[in-house]
Amino acid sequence: MVRTPANASATADFAWFWRTDFPGAKAFGGIDMRKGTYRGSVGSTAIEMRLDWDAARQSLVFSGDANSPQTSIYFIGSSTPVRQNPGGDFSSTVSVLQDRVWRDGFAQLSFDQSRQTCKIRILVLGYQVLLGTCRFQYSTLRKLSVTIFAEEQVATDGQVRTHLWPRYSDTQAVRSSFEASDVGLEFLYGAPLQRPAGQTIGWRTSELDDLLRSLARVGGFASAPNPNYILMSVGQHESHGMIGLMFDESDGFPRQGCAIFADHPYLNPPSETARRLRNTWAISHEIGHCLNLLHTFDPASGDAQRERSMSWMNYPYIYDGLYGNRSGDFWSRFDHCFREHEALFLQHGSLLDLFAGGRAFGGSRTTFPSGAAIFESANGRDDLDGKIALDPLEDHELADPVYVRFSLPPILVQQGASVESGAIAIMISSPDGSVRRFKPSSTECYRPTPVKEAHASEYRLHFIGSGGHGHYFLNPGVYKICILGKTSDGVSVASNIQSLKVLPSSKTNHEIDFLLSRPAQRTLEYGDVCGTDSLDDFKERITSLQSAPARVALLLAVGLTLQRDQNKFDALGARVFVQPAAPQKSIAALDQALSNIARNLKRFQKSAFPAMVAQTKNLQLCGETERARKLVECIRLARSEKWSEVTGAILQARKVTQPLVQ
Template identity: 25%
Template sequence: MAVITDPTSLDGQAQPPQVYEIEDLIRPSEVEQLSEAASTRPQGPEQTAQLQAQVVQLEAHTALRDATAPVPRLVRGRYRSTDAGHQLELRVDVDGLRPTMRVSGDFFQTSGATTSYVGSFVVEAPAITSEPGVVKLEGQGRFSFPVASRHVRVTIPRAAGLPPRPAMATVQFSAGAAAPGATATFVCSFVSPHFRSVQLEQDSVAGTVPFLSYDTGSLPQPPTSPSRTLTVPKAYQEAGVEVQMAGAPNIIDTSAAGPNAKWDEAELHNAMVNHFSLWRDAPLWQVWQLVATSHVDPLVRGIMFDFSGAFQRQGCAVFHDNIKGSDPASQRAQLRTYVHELGHAFNLLHSFEKNLGDPPQPLGPNGGFGDLSWMNYVQKFQPPPPAIGGPAAYWAAFPFQFTENELIHLRHGFFRDVVMGGKPFGRGAAEVDMDLFADPVIDNSGLALELRSDNTFRFGQPVVVELKLSTSDLRGRTTHGHLDPKDGFLSIAICDPSGETKLYRPPMRRCLDGDAEIRLDAERPAIYKSCYIGYGKEGQYFQQPGRYQLRAQYVSSDGSRVLSPIHQVTVRMPRTDDDENVAELMMGDEQGMLFYLLGSHSETLSSGNAALEEMIDRYSDHPLAVYPRLVKGANAARDFKYLSADKTLSTRAANPHESIEQLDSVIRASLEDRGVDNITLGWTMRRRARMEARAGDPERARRTMDQMVEVFRRRTSSPSVQRYIEMQAERVKEAVTRESR
């Protein structure tokens, strides 16, 4: 208990030193009484002076008591037990900044020099008892594993002293009041006021300027949001997550990389596996962020690009050219982009696609488009009508914080659902509910979505589907043209022959800048997109013969959710030994990634490349040989930026002659109806034309484009599709003419 020594009496006379208990000092009410007596009662001069002296002394004692009295310490934060063999990391979130009123924790088991994750729990809305000197929290827990002792009680003393000392938390797990007696008890020491701690390794390409900080008061913001200077770590600190910068950032020299400053997914994938010094094949609180120049798609401002497999969500990139600038608006955009992309590494989905998580999460206002969150798209912000949306409305209302549900995930999501390298992006503990893809009761969107493909696929054949978005409104409709699943607006559910339904999750997720609006009307009634869905974050999606049901969902610009009819495909059993051997060469994880990336020179995919080479060499006449040739031809057509482990960047130049040879084989097979789909065929012919021009034969390139126009005049009767093919051909011809001058 705090004490003071006072050598002066209340009448101002010197006295021997005395000890006073803080709680025994005269209270403020007594000061008020004496003050009133000195000012209102009839007193002589000596009595008045004596009362005034007492008032002065009492005020001094009161001020000293207020300054030295113990302040109740917040119990918020992270605690950790030190039990031999077992460890509990506890998170208490019932006071402090934006408390979510939860208690959660993760269990680990230690064996020798290794520690393994066991499971997690959370208590939502625990009963809170605050008594003098102690806080008790208790309630029924939700566990990630079967357990009988679901009742959780946490006891935390409110430590006395100046300053308040961190307290120990005692956690008891029992079967509850019906079966008294704790079955397990952990004593946890206070570790940090942050609920989680992450190491961020950030590197940048030469010529970019990594973001530092933004003063939120620089531009208009909500009056309820305090002005403050935010860095990326500070933004996450406000969410209860500590982000520590891991070592000095590296600046990657690009002088040897040639003039192409644009990055594609294959190059980013290779950069992370070679360059991320903290990367491990394990769930760890570590993430890498690359500040790159620009993406090959100019609309992309950020991407989560780590590849599929057991350990995901460990790397992301932001593209400086789309957000650069030192003015307040540019600095604000940089802050949002950096925080947004790291949010994906924590397994946070876009605001408008949280219902497609696994398990599904509730959507915010207007199907999520009205969320004031780091995870929403600024340009897509649209609160419920008649409120005005768009960037200006977003920034005027955005408080620079995550939503309540996002806070709960960041602070109390089960370990593997949040930690980098844990569960795949968007995955929790349940399977996708096909009711999420149920037909709406009312559909006034004016849009129609169709998913189509061949009805049968050979075992091991890459499953490619075509998406068609059209208008059903004679007056026309305006929407966006993002039909690629990696952009987040198009989702495909896959129900396999066993009845299990999964959501197709591409290996990489892109975040777009700009609306890319299109008008669908009589002049252009539909747009098309070809998508490879055979491989994603969960590996191969068509691993067994049988019948599959597919259904797609498109989220339009106004938030409407447009569903395709169910499309059925059959994967046939292998008929010969060669079929089985070919399928084995085609269906590895590395091969799936190469099909997705359309090739790569990354050493981490060398086994996949070797298998595809063997496929071409040994089974060149097999119908599926067209797909390895497509991968090899596409890869040979790119100037591949290679970021090595020693942090040097070089470029492996394209090989036009090899590309032309392989793509020719693809085109010939496709013209005989034993090759790729129409959209991929058109892409292949355009790519071959560019390589022909680069090899020094622009006239041959123009003939290839004329051939493409003629091929699709025979293959489609749609005037709008024919016009679009002609436009694509003219664009390539113009580029060839320009580059050959």
Template identity: 25%
Template structure:
């Protein structure tokens, strides 16, 4: 809610509002508003970009059919009016605006305060269960609203005259009343559009990657009663009542064969998204990139979740979803709609109860949702079928009702791009969400342990996750054990007693079926995760004892919960320790630890702090983390778009710097004084690649040999040693192929 005083429901005047930036996009209030004002006079949608995604039919001329013989036009849609110093954007959802469109029987609206030449967002409301009274001349919708402020007149009554299809839509009269029936403010809102919200979508692609166009839903089996039609991404949102205006002039930008990192994607958005500003606006960018660097199987990502203006950018990765056959086209449609859904602040189907406020899960813990936001391979039907084939056999190409409520009627700042953070910001959760199940017959066990017995204040908190089978016959499970993949969650009870959820900076969508068999030959899989920093900032901001618990969401819907892990963060014992903690605990340093380094100008001060640790505190234990971040970043190229948005600048790997930084990281960690063993394996393989890049294949091989010897001791279980050996040999083969002689 803005700083404006007064109550738009009672008509009380207040002081002028402070101009802020969280208002509808400039285009919607200027050129877009002019276009929609014309629409309000004619009752038709503007032509042009809208026609490409299915504009509303034009009114039937009077001479073709008498008015009395024509049906009534729907009253649902968007209306806009003013009263005093407030503007009201009203959404009426009581009858079908087009064939097949769901009716949610709701009212909602957003208020904006005006002062001079400025407009500022004030607040929102929704009426979830109104009464609807229909007569021959009008429709009256009335109910008690839920507001983002303490409304003085919380009862909302909307009256819309009924018009025939050859007539222009009538204006909605909005009356606010107190609970005792006393009249409050009154607004007359002319009709604007049959769409509840309008979003501008800009899509760019890298060289050689062809963006998805459309899919014929009749090309493959579909649910009975689901019509065969040619469906594209804007059409999927049209079904939801959202107008997706495709901006012209899509750019084709240079690509790199090594894939794209999170920081490179964010930099590309800031450079190449022509509509981008760090303000809330109904605008979103999607990049069709080649691949994602660092993790196989990622088909898409909503990468803009690390700053104060989130959800403005997402990407799909062409190399994993390409294809012209119907199955590939269908999967591409789902991936595009899914990633854009995250930009609207929609969570995965099985994660909605972790939102703030929590939303109810659908059937089978959310895996039974027939939604764009579910993973096909995780789907579980009420009839007992499951998996990808069952999903597509049941899926009618739509969002669930609860998702439609959010898209159409969610509070303004919860939906508009660039406003409330993904999953709505506040991190508090109900601790009971992580209680142990009363019955557990999953055959799986989840372990959680700290990589240290205690962490110094400011030290990166890293935990190790272990999923093992308890069934001697073996069990099959999905292999997505890292919390960034969205199928493992970690709750943190802080020393204050507050329980928060670790929320990763990025939302990787690994919607492919990666299964592992856990049995006597391979009883467990492992992952390590830095959980010290996420979307809510630093989670371990004070010394004390923290209680951690992890939850693994199995592919069959099972929820396996780890035992509680106690983690101690020690008090600093010297002035140097306090200074090092300050250097490690900045927001930018947290992002650099998550991203494993970046050249982004927006993280320059964080890089400077890490450089100070390396230069002035080289013997301090924290130096190993600063060196690792700088070494990993140096070993990898960094891509950035040129200011003219046509070229790609690639900073080549700095192998000398990478070796200088990573060598002591590996040496100290082998002695048990540095990073955890899983991170050691990663850092060692990257060090070997640095040697290979500069032509020293002998030292690259020796580095990998030392890695295997480090683990090939009785301290590690045989299946762990074999996994390390396999990783080393796979890395050796790739290095020989990429950098070897010949």
């Protein structure tokens, strides 16, 4: 919940401008300056302020952000008018978040109706922390855009199937649901998506993640923070049970896009009314995740109604399956709006918490509680037969892939509970006593299997080495792990607590560096490669990856890491140095990457240049100066942006290095 000052109503000093009967309240061509978004700047600090006047309650909620390269400030206040002030100024207590610390302060707002501006001044402990003037922008509290990219399939008769594009009526219904929360939403349309020829299985999560990153870079979305999102509408996921997917970690820019699987049976019922409702829900639900809204049944969401919540962020089929409910009850009772606390967050949450490229999913500092208290609730509970059972964990060396194996009780299996949906929380206590909740790099929305035996438990294997919040096991020591969940009737379920001892690594430094690299960790998390414990084993499994971009990324990571004589890996202050260099292994890895790039240059052209530069360094390290000189000529051709000739340059580069890898 967004924090509001407890004593705000007792200390407010409102201007006559806020009187509901004031005849000039709607001046300037019908603009009501009591409600809307203001923007301004002071030096390098950009300011955005949001005002929301509630005539029925005679109250005002205001919030804002002041972001600069050095610091960020978030503030929020609310009050009820108590008296008129002919001076036209407004003052109130305000809560200020700066440097991760909440402080109570005092805000003064001064309006200039002729210029449509508002001057804001905030004091904390007598010191001025913000002073600037903002100009009125628009009457909604947020403005967002979503660009749709849809898969187009070529049928056996040669006809292109375009049924996966969301219908206009569906997107209009989504717009209306967001407008009810004072959030303006604009849908734009991008290019069609086509899978490589011969791909008949459903989409893989890693494949969609690579596609999202490519679309974000090409479309200029990869900047932080920004209010522009990507929606991919594709056929089916390889699991055949997934309806939607939101990517929290993609090239370091959280929550910049999502996907819906439009061929899923749940989104294609016989009734047109049911089809429209379900597709509107799927789109609204995934965009809500992009805006940092959790599932209502996630313990961190703060929604007391959980599975019974009437919100876009609930699952309709879970609600209908609750005791006392019948099929269709969710839609007959739902008002097609976000709940009040969700709407308040959408309207007044921090820009960094909402916008793409801001804070990671569930990492909002203004809405989500710490995981420490949740972990403590499971302390000492090690004999919970019939609940969540966590298998013992063997000792690990630093950089070994970390998996946990656990079984869920039948009631959670029936609910379709999973770590990716947020219904199951894996809590990790570090050697220093800090507690973090494991956050996967994607949030998944499943339709549970309709038929489950009442007595059936289910074992699952889950990678937890890294996720949306980075690495979890970077330092040697003893970690504690437990798993938490809640049933649909609110009963808490906890596993036993297991210890994981992380030992100093006996691997070479370049193996550690590679295994901790983001491409390697993401591949492990998405399940493309499992059970590997060495660099050579990892490289052998690369060839079996379904996703060509992931394969190239891993080969490049190997080659770029091994060719350096001193490569620094810095995460949370831990440095690993790659020494000595291994140019022969690097040449082999980069040669294979160049082979993949040459076969599909249009897709991988940006990867060609760093691979060729690294090969040049390798040849110099090996004393092959003539071959290095020839490769430099190839690089010059590539840098000339004559991309029609780059394929030839890459093939020539391979000829230069091939004798060294045979």
